Each structure stands twice: as structure tokens, then as C-alpha cells.
Amino acid sequence: MGFNKALRYLLLGLLLLSTNIVCAQEHSTKKNAAKPIATQAVAVPVATQPAAALTSSSLPEKTPAGAEALFEFAKQAVDNVALDDATTGTQRAGAKARTTTKPLGRxxxxxxxxxxxxxxxxxxxxxxxxxxxxxxxxxxxxxxxxxxxxxxxxxxxxxxxxxxxxxxxxxxxxxxxxxxxxxxxxxxxxxxxxxxxxxxxxxxxxxxxxxxxxxxxxxxxxxxxxxxxxxxxxxxxxxxxxxxxxxxxxxxxxxxxxxxxxxLQDTLANLFAGLAIHIEGSFGIGDWVEVGTREGEVASVTWRAIKVRTATDDYISIPNSAVAKGEIINHSQPTPTTRQQLEFNLSVSLPPNRVQRVLLEIADGVEEICKTPAPSVRLLAFNDASVKYGLLYYIEKFGYKGLVQHKINELIWYNFKREGISISAPGTPTYIMQAQAPPPSESTSNKTPRLAQIYFLRSLDPLDLEKLASALTTHLYAPGEIILRQDIENDQFFLLEQGMVAVEHEIAGKPPVHLANLQSGDFFGEHSLLTGDKTTATIRAIAP
The missing domain is CATH 1.20.58 (Methane Monooxygenase Hydroxylase; Chain G, domain 1)
Structure with a gap:
């Protein structure tokens, strides 16, 4: 039984108990009222001595007519007083009798x-x-x-x-x-x-x-x-x-x-500044703003200050008067989509089209980057020994800024590694890309037995398998990076040496459908390579 139901029954029981007490007391009152009341007769004199003294014989003989009238009036008044005394005595006797009835109890x-x-x-x-x-x-x-x-x-x-x-x-x-x-x-x-x-x-x-x-x-x-x-x-x-x-x-x-x-001048100034901010509509709750050197998401707006949540999950309170007087940059208006730009200083020996291809592939592998407008690469300036490039892209929310930069930097390392491009030492603010020989691959003696186990390569003689194994190169991919995209022309064959990849089928306007996982020793890309058709699935790295 719940607490509310038990309390309800308890109160109902108390109500019934109080009702029984009232009924019992009413019954006792009626029982006492039915008993006969003993009273005593009280003799009330009708005439008193002063009335007897007022007779017509006591008046003088020659009494005028006014005196006769005065005598009658006085006699009647005395009679009325006697009657009132009798009535009062009767009432007092009745009151005394009623006191014998038991009063209502507390x-x-x-x-x-x-x-x-x-x-x-x-x-x-x-x-x-x-x-x-x-x-x-x-x-x-x-x-x-x-x-x-x-x-x-x-x-x-x-x-x-x-x-x-x-x-x-x-x-x-x-x-x-x-x-x-x-x-x-x-x-x-x-x-x-x-x-x-x-x-x-x-x-x-x-x-x-x-x-x-x-x-x-x-x-x-x-x-x-x-x-x-x-x-x-x-x-x-x-x-x-x-x-x-x-x-x-x-x-x-x-x-x-x-x-x-x-x-309360300062307090009232903050109050009216807050009202002005709301009326103007410069920003709202959930917008990413930049006030001076402070940047974060607006969590609340009170009568005194606005509370901003930073990227490090800290709260900063900025007085409304300071916000009204200062400069505000709202990254969430007029639309939540905002443009970002990353700059790179690259070697002058690299062709710009190659740089553009690598950077666009990197941007295409980040889910948080918008497809429309599409990312772009710009050549910004020529320096003494390098060229400054800029990668421009759009993200749906300014709060994704740090996460997107992390993913881009991670993909830069893997893509540059596959392209044989060295990255500058830590502590320098630029990337120096120089063309180098591909990284050394595994010996062909270890790759040949793996190729011999593939069903469409079993008919090749050992010499052809060794030539094919010598042409294989080792590529590293970041977790979540797309290795092969659906609906593109492919001229490569992939042999999974280590790690795990996911096979996904993409449908326009819907999330990708997971089909299977491939592990070490599996292969993919052979169908489009042999037939010339476009790829039918997307291959994504899920474990290093």
C-alpha cells in the first residue's frame, strides 16, 4: 500500500471517529432533555403594601378631578410592577430548573x-x-x-x-x-x-x-x-x-x-542592458558567441549577466552591461552553419593540383564537414621557401570546431604518410611537404603466399605472383577514414594486412547500412578493378 493511500485511509478513519463522537454526544443530549424537570412553585404577591395604601378614602374630601385621574394612574402602575416581579420570579425558577440539564461537552x-x-x-x-x-x-x-x-x-x-x-x-x-x-x-x-x-x-x-x-x-x-x-x-x-x-x-x-x-545603479544597468539585448535579439540561448577574448555557447541569460559555456566545459559569467558596451561575434547567426579555414605552408616543389587533391580527400573523409557548400583549397601567398595554402570548409555548428580540426590533423598525418610526404618536426607551425620515395614495403616472399590464396589469382604461376607482390605498397588509415567510396571508378585492389574495415552501402538521404566487417587476410576492390564498373560499397577503417 502506498503512502498516499495509507494517509487517505487514516484521515477517513479520523473523520468517521469524529462523526461518531458528535453522534454520541447528540444522543446524550437528547436523553437528558427527555427527563422531567422538577420545579418549585413560587408565590408571587399580586398586591403589595404600597398599593394598599393608595385608596380613595385616604384622599382629601375636596379632591379635584385631576387628582382622581392621578390616583387611577398610580394604582395601575403599581399593579404592573407586581406583575413584572411575578414574571421575573417565574423566569428565574425556570432558569434554575434548566441548569439541571447536562451541557454539551468539549x-x-x-x-x-x-x-x-x-x-x-x-x-x-x-x-x-x-x-x-x-x-x-x-x-x-x-x-x-x-x-x-x-x-x-x-x-x-x-x-x-x-x-x-x-x-x-x-x-x-x-x-x-x-x-x-x-x-x-x-x-x-x-x-x-x-x-x-x-x-x-x-x-x-x-x-x-x-x-x-x-x-x-x-x-x-x-x-x-x-x-x-x-x-x-x-x-x-x-x-x-x-x-x-x-x-x-x-x-x-x-x-x-x-x-x-x-x-543599485550597476544592478539596474545590468537589468536594462539585459532587456535591451533581448529586444535587439543579438543572440539567444544555444548560440555560440565571442565576446572579447571569451568564446563559448550561451547557456542562460539572467537579470545580471549571461552565462557562457566554453569548449572546456567551464562557465563564464559576463555582466550584461559589459556585453552591451562590447563587441559581440555571433557564430550561430544568421545560420548555424559557419565557415572555417586552416592554413598550411607547403613546399614550392609540390604541384598545386596535387596539394588540392590531397586536402580535398581529407575534407571529404570528415563527416562533420558540410557537403554543400563544398570544401575548397586556395593558394593564399608565396613565401621565401614555401607556399601558403588554405583549406576552406563549412561545419553545421561552431561547437564542432575543435573536433573537426582534430580529425583533419589526424587525417593529414595518414594521408601524407601514404603519399610519402614528410611532416615538419613538432614545435613548428607549418607543414613542409617534400616528395620522397614510397615507404619500404614488406618482402615479396611474405606476400606471395597470401596472393596465391585468392581465388582469381590461383591460376598465375609463381613468377607472376612474385611480380605482383613486388608492386604492392603498404598504406596506413586512421580509424573512421574512408578507404574506398561507393559509386566511383576504381583501379586498385586492396589486401587487408592488419586491422578491421567495415563494408557499408550508402543510400541518398539515409544513414549508411552496415553490411559486414573484413579482417586481416580479406581483400576488396577486385570487382571494380576487373570489370571496370563503379564500386558498389563504401569501405571504412574501424580498427588500426
Missing amino acids: LHYYGVYAGIFMAFLLLALFIRSFCQKLSQKHAALPSRALADQLLSFYWPIFVVGVGLHFCLSAVFPRIFNETINNVAKFVDLFLLGLAILRPLDILGFDYYCVEKNHWRVPRLIRDVIRAPLYVFAVIFAYTTAFGGNFSGIFATSAVLSFILGFA
Whole structure:
């Protein structure tokens, strides 16, 4: 049994217990009310001594007509006083008789409000359960917003707070004076404001903007919209609970704003600079920017600064005022695609077309480099003993810059090695390419038996196999580098001496389909070499 279900049963049991207490007390009250009430007769004199003294015989003989009228009035007044005394005596006797009835006990009194409070708790649990089911039903809505953060927290707290306020003010009226009652009312109204504003906040930003329309709303914009609403909720709760007025609060807030304006000049400058940055739209979250000497991806924009994540996974906070005053280079606008250029100083003895072919093959082997626009090689300048070349290429995201440079440098080493071109010693900033003899290959005596095992070479005599083995050269390839591409004319035959390669079939607009892996001793490229047809698969090195 889950915790929520156990708590629900416990509260239901307490509610039933309080109901039984109320019913038992009501039964006891009715039973006591059915018993006869013994009273004592109280003799009430109708006439008193002062009334007897007022007779017509006691008046003078020659009494005027006004005196006769005065006598009648006085006699009637005395009779009324006697009747009132009798009635009062009867009421006092009845009150004395009623005191014999047993009064309502405190158990009954507390049981009623305990039951009311339990009902509020059950209502809060019901609201929480309903909100969780609602979030599960609508999968498009962010469950963390509706179930965990939003309705399942604020609304139950509001319901419990109202129930607690109602019961405590009724059970302890003396302790719950006017001041405490106003404070409790303020808390209730503030919780109600949270219960209303928080759903609007998350449904407006998280659901409508992010989930539905895929808009990235910066934190600064959210805070600027949230702050006035929450301030208004606090002011409304205060004025309603304590009986204040808005004009006095606004007058006081204007004075405070004037004072704080001087004390928080830098903070306000950053705030308004951040608003200006958002209105101008110079950059957004996820853009790669360069501010001065700092370069990285924009992670967040707050009311004080922008947070930039560098290529080394470090965060740099740059004040908004500094960003507004400085120069910003946005590598993600107008499009995320950005152009890069690598420069090489190569030997003057190398033909430019050969350099262009090698560098374009290198760029073609890097997946992160865009095919459109295609890479290009430019001859930039002539130096004293070298020629400066530039490799221009486009990448889909500026964040790939370091990775692409690494892959290009790695492929340069392997391609130059296969071409018999030496690379300059470490510590020099240029590549010096000089034509050399091919690297020494393995002895033909070791290669001839391998060639003899290939099915279409078995008919050759040993002398022809030795001539063919002497023409073989050893080439090194980087992991992931393409050895043979699909749909090209091929005039080479490859014998895998060491490592492993993958056979892939490429389909336009789709990822390559992996067909098989070839290991040491396998071969490829023979079909296109013998028939003259274009290659039917791509061969990629996957292990050295």
C-alpha cells in the first residue's frame, strides 16, 4: 500500500471517529432533555403594601378631578410592577430548573471541528490525486510542472491552510485575536495567489512556449513578467487582510524606488542592458558567441549577466552591461552553419593540383564537414621557401570546431604518410611537404603466399605472383577514414594486412547500412578493378 493511500485511509478513519463522537454526544443530549424537570412553585404577591395604601378614602374630601385621574394612574402602575416581579420570579425558577440539564461537552465541540479539518485534508488529497492523473493523461504537458511542482503542491496547501484557519479561529477564539486572524487571512490569500499564478506561469512558458511552439524563453524575460504579478498578489493579500489601501503602498514604494535607484545603479544597468539585448535579439540561448577574448555557447541569460559555456566545459559569467558596451561575434547567426579555414605552408616543389587533391580527400573523409557548400583549397601567398595554402570548409555548428580540426590533423598525418610526404618536426607551425620515395614495403616472399590464396589469382604461376607482390605498397588509415567510396571508378585492389574495415552501402538521404566487417587476410576492390564498373560499397577503417 502506498503512502498516499495509507494517509487517505487514516484521515477517513479520523473523520468517521469524529462523526461518531458528535453522534454520541447528540444522543446524550437528547436523553437528558427527555427527563422531567422538577420545579418549585413560587408565590408571587399580586398586591403589595404600597398599593394598599393608595385608596380613595385616604384622599382629601375636596379632591379635584385631576387628582382622581392621578390616583387611577398610580394604582395601575403599581399593579404592573407586581406583575413584572411575578414574571421575573417565574423566569428565574425556570432558569434554575434548566441548569439541571447536562451541557454539551468539549469532546463534542472539538469533534465537530476536527471532522471539518479532516474533510479539508481529504479534499486536498483528492485535488493532488486529480492533478497527477491529469498530468498522466495529457502526456504533452510537462509532468514535472503540473504534478510535481504545480497543482499537486500549491492547491492542496491552500486548501489545508484555509481549513486550519477556519477550525483554529472557531476552537480558540480568545487566542485567535484580530491581529492573528488578519495574518492568517493574509497567508490564505497569498497561497491562493500562488495557486493561481503558478499554473498560469508554467502553462504559459513551459507548455505553450517550450513544449508546443519550441520557443526558448530566457530566464530574464520570465522574471520580468513574473515579478509584477507576484508583487501585485502580495499587495492585494495585504490590503485585503489588514484593510490598507493601494495609494499609500504605491506612494511608499515610489519613495523606496527613488532611494534604491541610487544604491543599485550597476544592478539596474545590468537589468536594462539585459532587456535591451533581448529586444535587439543579438543572440539567444544555444548560440555560440565571442565576446572579447571569451568564446563559448550561451547557456542562460539572467537579470545580471549571461552565462557562457566554453569548449572546456567551464562557465563564464559576463555582466550584461559589459556585453552591451562590447563587441559581440555571433557564430550561430544568421545560420548555424559557419565557415572555417586552416592554413598550411607547403613546399614550392609540390604541384598545386596535387596539394588540392590531397586536402580535398581529407575534407571529404570528415563527416562533420558540410557537403554543400563544398570544401575548397586556395593558394593564399608565396613565401621565401614555401607556399601558403588554405583549406576552406563549412561545419553545421561552431561547437564542432575543435573536433573537426582534430580529425583533419589526424587525417593529414595518414594521408601524407601514404603519399610519402614528410611532416615538419613538432614545435613548428607549418607543414613542409617534400616528395620522397614510397615507404619500404614488406618482402615479396611474405606476400606471395597470401596472393596465391585468392581465388582469381590461383591460376598465375609463381613468377607472376612474385611480380605482383613486388608492386604492392603498404598504406596506413586512421580509424573512421574512408578507404574506398561507393559509386566511383576504381583501379586498385586492396589486401587487408592488419586491422578491421567495415563494408557499408550508402543510400541518398539515409544513414549508411552496415553490411559486414573484413579482417586481416580479406581483400576488396577486385570487382571494380576487373570489370571496370563503379564500386558498389563504401569501405571504412574501424580498427588500426
